[in-house]
Amino acid sequence: MLSVARRRALAPYAFISPFYLLYALFLIVPIGIGGYLSLTEWAGLGTPLWVGLDNYTRLFGDASFLTAIVNTLLYVLFSVCVVVPAALLIAQALNARGLRGRDFFRLTFFIPVVLSPIIIALLFTLFYDREYGLFNAALRGFFGWGGIDWLGEPSWAKLSVMLLVLWRWTGYLTIFFLAGLKNIPRELYEAAAIDGAGRVHTFFNVTLPMLKPVTAFVAVTVMVGTAQILEEPMLLTKGGPGEATLSVAMFIYREAFTRQQLGYAAAAGVVMFVIVFLIGRTANAVLGVGREK
Amino acid sequence: MSALQTRRAPAGPGAHRTAAPGSKSPATRRPRLVYVLLIALVVMFVLPLLWALSSSFKHRGDIFTYPPQPLPSPFTLENYTRLLDTQPFWGWFATSTIVAVVSTTVSVFVCALAGFAFAKYRFRGKRLLFDVMFSSMAVPFAVIVVPLFVMLVKAGVTNVYFSLIVPWVAPAFGIFMMRQYAEQAVPDSVLEAARIDGASEFGLFTRVVLPLLRPALGALAVWSFLNSYNSFFWPLIVVSDPAQYTLPLGIQSLYAAEGRQVDLVLAGSVLAAVPSLIMFILLRKQLLDGLTAGAVKS
Numbered sequence A: 001m002l003s004v005a006r007r008r009a010l011a012p013y014a015f016i017s018p019f020y021l022l023y024a025l026f027l028i029v030p031i032g033i034g035g036y037l038s039l040t041e042w043a044g045l046g047t048p049l050w051v052g053l054d055n056y057t058r059l060f061g062d063a064s065f066l067t068a069i070v071n072t073l074l075y076v077l078f079s080v081c082v083v084v085p086a087a088l089l090i091a092q093a094l095n096a097r098g099l100r101g102r103d104f105f106r107l108t109f110f111i112p113v114v115l116s117p118i119i120i121a122l123l124f125t126l127f128y129d130r131e132y133g134l135f136n137a138a139l140r141g142f143f144g145w146g147g148i149d150w151l152g153e154p155s156w157a158k159l160s161v162m163l164l165v166l167w168r169w170t171g172y173l174t175i176f177f178l179a180g181l182k183n184i185p186r187e188l189y190e191a192a193a194i195d196g197a198g199r200v201h202t203f204f205n206v207t208l209p210m211l212k213p214v215t216a217f218v219a220v221t222v223m224v225g226t227a228q229i230l231e232e233p234m235l236l237t238k239g240g241p242g243e244a245t246l247s248v249a250m251f252i253y254r255e256a257f258t259r260q261q262l263g264y265a266a267a268a269g270v271v272m273f274v275i276v277f278l279i280g281r282t283a284n285a286v287l288g289v290g291r292e293k
Numbered sequence B: 001m002s003a004l005q006t007r008r009a010p011a012g013p014g015a016h017r018t019a020a021p022g023s024k025s026p027a028t029r030r031p032r033l034v035y036v037l038l039i040a041l042v043v044m045f046v047l048p049l050l051w052a053l054s055s056s057f058k059h060r061g062d063i064f065t066y067p068p069q070p071l072p073s074p075f076t077l078e079n080y081t082r083l084l085d086t087q088p089f090w091g092w093f094a095t096s097t098i099v100a101v102v103s104t105t106v107s108v109f110v111c112a113l114a115g116f117a118f119a120k121y122r123f124r125g126k127r128l129l130f131d132v133m134f135s136s137m138a139v140p141f142a143v144i145v146v147p148l149f150v151m152l153v154k155a156g157v158t159n160v161y162f163s164l165i166v167p168w169v170a171p172a173f174g175i176f177m178m179r180q181y182a183e184q185a186v187p188d189s190v191l192e193a194a195r196i197d198g199a200s201e202f203g204l205f206t207r208v209v210l211p212l213l214r215p216a217l218g219a220l221a222v223w224s225f226l227n228s229y230n231s232f233f234w235p236l237i238v239v240s241d242p243a244q245y246t247l248p249l250g251i252q253s254l255y256a257a258e259g260r261q262v263d264l265v266l267a268g269s270v271l272a273a274v275p276s277l278i279m280f281i282l283l284r285k286q287l288l289d290g291l292t293a294g295a296v297k298s
Helices: A004-037 A054-060 A063-094 A102-114 A117-128 A134-143 A154-182 A186-194 A199-210 A212-227 A231-237 A248-258 A262-287 B002-011 B032-055 B078-086 B089-120 B126-138 B141-154 B160-168 B172-185 B188-196 B201-212 B214-230 B233-238 B247-256 B262-282 B284-297
Strands: none
Touching: A004 A262, A004 B089, A004 B126, A004 B141, A004 B160, A004 B201, A054 A063, A054 A262, A063 A102, A063 A154, A063 A212, A063 A248, A063 A262, A063 B032, A102 A154, A102 B032, A102 B262, A102 B284, A117 A134, A117 A154, A117 A231, A117 B032, A117 B247, A117 B262, A154 A212, A154 A231, A154 B032, A154 B284, A186 A199, A199 A212, A212 A262, A231 A248, A248 A262, A248 B141, A262 B126, A262 B141, B032 B262, B078 B089, B078 B262, B089 B126, B089 B160, B089 B172, B089 B201, B089 B214, B089 B247, B089 B262, B126 B172, B141 B160, B141 B233, B160 B214, B160 B233, B172 B201, B172 B214, B172 B284, B188 B201, B201 B214, B214 B262, B214 B284, B233 B247, B247 B262, B262 B284
8 A cells, every 4th residue: 555645646647548558659659650651651551661761861852742842832831821810810800898798799709610621721712712702703793804823823722722811810810819809908008098009009019019929829829739730721622733832731631641652651751840940939938938937 | 012111200300209198199000001902801811611511501503603602592592402312511520520529539648648748857968858758840741641650550450440540640739739738837846845745746746737738728729629530641541431521521422423412512511511610719819828928938
C-alpha cells in the first residue's frame, strides 16, 4: 500500500498517462514511420526500398509540388490579408454599443463551422456551376451577364476556393476577436473620447494594441490551419483545372492514395511539417505569442 | 455616412455623457450602418443553407432553374423517401453517431483528467511535458495520415470503429482548454477539504473536479462531437466498405456517383446537418465561450 503522500505525488502522472500513451502511439510513432518511409520507395506492398534522400531531391524538381506550395502560400496569404481583417471588422461591428441581437448574429456567423465541410463544399460546387449555378444566375439578374467559369478557369478556380475559405472560417475567427474586444476596458475608450480621438484614431491606438494577443492567436491559428488546406480544393475542384488549386495536403493525399507512392508522399509530409513549423515559429516570433510569460 | 458622423460627434467638447446610464444620448444611438452590414452578412451566411433546405423539397428538374425558384413548387418529399429507400442512409448515420459519441466521451474524459493534472498539481517535468503536449497541436494532419494508415494496416487493424476513434481521442487542444478552465474553476481549498475527508486522488477528480468543470466539459464535448461527426479526410482513407461509410462519405458517394444525384445529396445534407445544428444550438454559449476562453486569457 502506498502512503497518501506518495499517491498524491504519483497521481498527476497517472492522470496524464492516457494522453501520453495515445500521443506516443498515434503521433510520435507515425512521425517516426513517416521519417523512415520518406527515405524509401514503397508502393504499399513488400518491403520498402531504401533510396536515401532521392525522394527529397525529386520533390524539389517536381513542378507539381512547387505549384502546390505556391498555391498553399497564396491561400495562407489570402487568409491573413482578407479573412482575418474581415473577422475583425465583423467583430468590431458586433461589439458596437447598444447593438441588439448580438448573440443571434454571432451564432449565425458560426454556423459554417458546425456543418460538415463536405456539405458546404458540395453546396458551393452547385453555386459555382457555370450554367445553373446561383452565382452566375445572380450576376445575370443584376448585370445581364453571368458566364464566369468559376471552377473551370485557373484564376477563377483559385478565387472560388478562397471565397469558400472566407465563408467557412470568418465567423469562427470573429468569436475570438469579439471575446478580445469585450475584454478591453471601457474606460480606455472613454479616455480616448475625452481626448478627442476619432473613431479611426481610437481603433488604431486603443483597439488594435489591446487586441494584440488575440490577433496573434488568430493569425497563427489561421496560418497553420490554412497551410493544411485540403477539403476546400479537393471537393470543389479536385485540385484543378490542371493543378491550379492543388494544395500541399492534397498533393500528399494524391501521391499516397491514388498513385501509391507512399515513400514520396511521406517525404512531402516531412517537407510540409517543416514549412508549417517554420510558419508557426515565424508568426510566433513576429507577433510575440507566448512572450508575455 | 451620417451614422459615422453622429457617432463621432460625442468626442467634441462638452459631449461627455452626463446623462444617466441607459438614456438615449447620441453615443448610445443604435448604429444603423452596423445593422446594414450585419444583416447583409446574415443573408450571405444563411441564404446558401436556405437554398439547400428549399431545394431538398423540389423535384430534381426544379432545382436548377433560371430564375431560381425560392420555394419548392410543387413541394415533394420524394428526395427524402428515395434517399432512405435506395441508400443505406441509416447505416451511415449509425456509424457517424457511434463514432462521434464514443470519441467524444473518451476524449472529454482523457482531456479533463490531464487538464486537471496540469492545472492543479506540481510535479517534476510538468513544464516540459506541457510544452511537448502543446506543440503537438502544430503537427499537420496530412503529415501523420500516411504513416498512421501504414501503421494500422501493418498492425492488422481492420476494424473501422477502432481506426476512426482511437487515434483521435486525445486532442491537445482539449487538454489546453481544460487546464485553462480548471485553473480558475477548481479552488485549491476545495481539493484540500476533500482530501481531509479521505477522498482518493481519483475520487477527488470524479466527485469534486468533474462537476466543477461542467461548463468546459460541455464546450469540449460539442467541439469533439462536431470534429468527429464532420470529419471527412481520415474516414475517406480508412473506410473502404460502402456499408460502413460515415455520413460525409455517404453523401460524397452520392455526388461522385454517375449522374451526380444532387437531389439525394441535398436531402442527405439536410438530414445530416440536423444533429450537429441541434447540438450547437443547445450548447452554443458554452461552446463559444469555452473556445475563446483560452485564447483571450493567455
